[in-house]
Amino acid sequence: MEVNDLSPRALWQNFARLNAVPRASKKEKQVIDFMWSFGETLGLDTFQDAAGNVVIKKPATPGMENRQTVVLQSHLDMVHQKNGDTDFDFDTQGINMYVDGDWVKAKGTTLGADNGIGVATIMALLAATDVEHPALEALFTIDEETGMTGAKELDPIPFKGKILLNLDTEEDDELTIGCAGGIDTNTSYTYEQVGVSEGHIAFEINIKGLMGGHSGMDIHKGRGNANKLMNRLLHAAKKSIAIQLHRVDGGSLRNAIPRESTAVVVVPEAEKLLFQAFFGIYTAVLKEENQTVEPGLQFLINECPLPEMVMADADFVNIVNALYAVPNGVYRMSPDIEGLVEASSNLARVVIKDGRFVTQSLQRSSVESTKDDVAQAVGAGFENIGCEVSLSGDYPGWKPNPDSAILRLMASLYTDRFGKAPKVEACHAGLECGILGGHLPGMDMISFGPTIRGAHSPDERVQISSVEKFWSYLLEVLKAIPEREKTM
Structure with missing residues (x-):
C-alpha cells in the first residue's frame, strides 16, 4: 500500500x-x-x-x-x-x-x-x-x-x-x-598542530548503529551518545598508548542524540598490534555496557592514509578531559512531577579539524534556574581549558x-x-x-x-x-x- x-x-x-x-x-x-x-x-x-x-x-x-x-x-x-x-x-x-x-x-x-x-x-x-x-x-x-x-x-x-x-x-x-525550556551552549577553541614524524600509521575509527533520537523525549532512556563514547575510547587509549589525534567529527544536530562519530588517530608502527588489541578489548567493554539499550552499536577500525598534522599532546589531553567531564543526559529529575526529567544536557556535536575544536550542546529544563545551572556546568568545563563559550537560542x-x-x-x-x-x-x-x-x-x-x-x-x-x-x-x-x- x-x-x-x-x-x-x-x-x-x-x-x-x-x-x-x-x-x-x-x-x-x-x-x-x-x-x-x-x-x-x-x-x-x-x-x-x-x-x-x-x-x-x-x-x-x-x-x-x-x-x-x-x-x-x-x-x-x-x-x-x-x-x-x-x-x-x-x-x-x-x-x-x-x-x-x-x-x-x-x-x-x-x-x-x-x-x-x-x-x-x-x-x-x-x-x-x-x-x-x-x-x-x-x-x-x-x-x-x-x-x-x-x-x-x-x-x-x-x-x-x-x-x-x-x-x-x-x-x-x-x-x-x-x-x-532550552538553551544552546556553543564552544570553540584553537589548538596547536604539530607534524607527524616517520614511523607512524593512521587508523580511522567509526562508531555507528546507535539509536539516537530526540534529545528531549528520549534523553531519559539511557541511549548511547556517540560523542561521549568516542571520547571515552580516545581518553583510555591515550593513557596506555602514544596515540595522536588528527580529527573527530561526531553528531549532527543539537536537538538529536548523536548516533555516529568518526575519528582519525596516529599510532607508532611499533605499537600497532598493542593499539589493535586495546581497541578490541575496550570496545567489547563498551558494547557490553550498552547491549540492552544499544544492541546495534558498532565500533569499526581501518588503516587509512597518514595525515600530515596532528593535535599537540597538551591540547589532546585537555580536550579529552573537558569532554569527559561535561554533563550529558539527565541532570535532574523533577521533585514535583513523578517521572518527569527536569533538566538535561545533550552533547550533540563535536568537531576537531584543522586546528579548531568546536562543540554544540542543548540544555533543557522545566525550571529556569536549573536550565541556567546545567548550562553553566557545561560551559565551565570548557572555559577551564580556554574555550570561548557562548549561549544562544534561549526559550522559556x-x-x-x-x-x-x-x-x-x-x-x-x-x-x-x-x-x-x-x-x-x-x-x-x-x-x-x-x-x-x-x-x-x-x-x-x-x-x-x-x-x-x-x-x-x-x-x-x-x-x-x-x-x-x-x-x-x-x-x-x-x-x-x-x-x-x-x-x-
Missing part, C-alpha cells in the same frame, strides 16, 4: 505533498511558498508575517458561527538527519516514504512526521468540505527545531482565537499541558495549567470515546506553547498528536492506526468547542 492510499486519505495525501518539499530549519522558503500557495488556492485569507510564519483563516461551518475561534498550530520545518551510508540531498530531494505494517517510515533519513503530520492535519481541515468546525486560524511557524524563531518573532495581530491546539505531541494517549518553558477549560473538555471527550482517561503530562521536549502564550495573553493551550517513534533520527516512524485515532478525536473536539462568551 502507498502512503497516499492510507486513511484518513486527505491527511496522508497532504503529508505526501508536504514531504516532497525540502524544509530544513532556517531553509524554509520553499515550504513557506508552498503553504502560502495552498491557502491562496483554497480562497482563504492567507497571511505571512515578517518572520515567515504563515497564517490561514477559515470561517466556521454553518451552525458553528457562535463557537469560540480555535488556533491550530504546527511548525513547518523538520529535522534533516540521515544515516552515514545514505546518499541523500535534503536541499533538493523529497523524503522517500514507505509503509511497513502499521508504520510509515523513510528510507535512511528522518521522516518529517515531527511536525509534518500536524501540518498535514491542519491542511486537511482547511480543505475539507464535510467537517464541522468553528472558525479556524491555522498558524504554521518556522524554525522550531533550531531556535523557535517563528514563535519568538510571531506577529500576534491577526489572531482572534483564545483556544490553541498545538499538534506536536508524540503519544496518542497523552494531553500535554507543559514543557521544558510552558507552565502547566491543570485547571484549563480545554483540558477538561478534551479529557472528558477522550474518556468517553476510548473508555479510559488520557495521560495528562508535562514533557521534557520544547514546545512553542510557552513562547506563543507570551505573545497571545489569555490563550488556553494544549498539545496532542499521534504516536511517533524515533523523532530526530533516521528511525523516525509514525503509526498509521494512531493517526486515524488522532484524526477522529480531533474532529470530535472541534465539534464540541463551546460558544463564545457573550459580552454586554
Whole structure:
C-alpha cells in the first residue's frame, strides 16, 4: 500500500505533498511558498508575517458561527538527519516514504512526521468540505527545531482565537499541558598542530548503529551518545598508548542524540598490534555496557592514509578531559512531577579539524534556574581549558495549567470515546506553547498528536492506526468547542 492510499486519505495525501518539499530549519522558503500557495488556492485569507510564519483563516461551518475561534498550530520545518551510508540531498530531494505494517517510515533519513503530520492535519481541515468546525486560524511557524524563531518573532495581530491546539505531541494517549525550556551552549577553541614524524600509521575509527533520537523525549532512556563514547575510547587509549589525534567529527544536530562519530588517530608502527588489541578489548567493554539499550552499536577500525598534522599532546589531553567531564543526559529529575526529567544536557556535536575544536550542546529544563545551572556546568568545563563559550537560542518553558477549560473538555471527550482517561503530562521536549502564550495573553493551550517513534533520527516512524485515532478525536473536539462568551 502507498502512503497516499492510507486513511484518513486527505491527511496522508497532504503529508505526501508536504514531504516532497525540502524544509530544513532556517531553509524554509520553499515550504513557506508552498503553504502560502495552498491557502491562496483554497480562497482563504492567507497571511505571512515578517518572520515567515504563515497564517490561514477559515470561517466556521454553518451552525458553528457562535463557537469560540480555535488556533491550530504546527511548525513547518523538520529535522534533516540521515544515516552515514545514505546518499541523500535534503536541499533538493523529497523524503522517500514507505509503509511497513502499521508504520510509515523513510528510507535512511528522518521522516518529517515531527511536525509534518500536524501540518498535514491542519491542511486537511482547511480543505475539507464535510467537517464541522468553528472558525479556524491555522498558524504554521518556522524554525522550531533550531531556535523557535517563528514563535519568538510571531506577529500576534491577526489572531482572534483564545483556544490553541498545538499538534506536536508524540503519544496518542497523552494531553500535554507543559514543557521544558532550552538553551544552546556553543564552544570553540584553537589548538596547536604539530607534524607527524616517520614511523607512524593512521587508523580511522567509526562508531555507528546507535539509536539516537530526540534529545528531549528520549534523553531519559539511557541511549548511547556517540560523542561521549568516542571520547571515552580516545581518553583510555591515550593513557596506555602514544596515540595522536588528527580529527573527530561526531553528531549532527543539537536537538538529536548523536548516533555516529568518526575519528582519525596516529599510532607508532611499533605499537600497532598493542593499539589493535586495546581497541578490541575496550570496545567489547563498551558494547557490553550498552547491549540492552544499544544492541546495534558498532565500533569499526581501518588503516587509512597518514595525515600530515596532528593535535599537540597538551591540547589532546585537555580536550579529552573537558569532554569527559561535561554533563550529558539527565541532570535532574523533577521533585514535583513523578517521572518527569527536569533538566538535561545533550552533547550533540563535536568537531576537531584543522586546528579548531568546536562543540554544540542543548540544555533543557522545566525550571529556569536549573536550565541556567546545567548550562553553566557545561560551559565551565570548557572555559577551564580556554574555550570561548557562548549561549544562544534561549526559550522559556510552558507552565502547566491543570485547571484549563480545554483540558477538561478534551479529557472528558477522550474518556468517553476510548473508555479510559488520557495521560495528562508535562514533557521534557520544547514546545512553542510557552513562547506563543507570551505573545497571545489569555490563550488556553494544549498539545496532542499521534504516536511517533524515533523523532530526530533516521528511525523516525509514525503509526498509521494512531493517526486515524488522532484524526477522529480531533474532529470530535472541534465539534464540541463551546460558544463564545457573550459580552454586554
